[in-house]
Amino acid sequence: MELLPEDNLKSNLLLLLLLHLFVGSFAGDCPKPEVGENMVLSEAALLKNDFPEGSKVLLECARGYEKASGSGTIDCVDNKWTEPDLNCKKLDCGQPKPEPHMSFNTSGGTVFGSRIKVICEEGYWILGTSFKHCYATGWFGKATCKIFTCPKPAEVKNGKNSWIADTVPEYGQVINFTCNEGYVLSGSKNITCGKTKYDSPPPQCIGATTEDNIKTSIITSATATTQQERTTASPSATTVIARIFTSISTPQQGDKFITFEKKAPRTSEPSSTTTSLKGI
Structure with missing residues (x-):
């Protein structure tokens, strides 16, 4: 049986397909x-x-990695790919640039995927993230170090403090207190700003009284608490001055005194003793 031309064409096409x-x-x-x-x-x-026989394909380092060595080309040989020679290593973000009063704990490394801790100096606190992360684009995480502050010191009745600025006190700054004349401090004369609060409460100014605050002293100089003054009026006379004054004041020039004179016995050389009481 002979095949028709149309059948021959179909047979040839099928043969070519099988051959391919x-x-x-x-x-x-x-x-x-x-x-x-x-x-x-x-x-x-x-x-x-x-990817037919002889095909070439180029490999690249993944995101967060960089080429250390090799070409990255692989070839299709005998129905399989050749081993790649590309060697990729993690990107190194390096040491981050610190803000003022800031440092970092980089013990965990600085390469891609690492995390480092932000540290602020004593007296400062972290505004932002406490950690930075190393991504393919570099360090991620923003933070600044802010200094601790305290409220303005309270006004003290019958006294004053040394803070005159419009701003609030900052960590480590010291506020001094003084009392008006006739008053004494009860408490610490200075307070220090710590982390959001002072190390002690402000003092009070208490009025001085004769019973509680005046003492009798023999004075030898204007700046001592207990002193004795002796002046020689003449080779045969000695004057002793006793003054009564408060512990919060210093004897001043022009103070008024009441003088008592006592004559020495006739058997010895003439002498006199003068006693002055301040404030009487």
């Missing part, structure tokens, strides 16, 4: 390359679906 499939199978196609976690296919390789 046989030759293609013999030559071999490579599958789509599989890469590790630190490598990716190039954009051109991602757009391909077929």
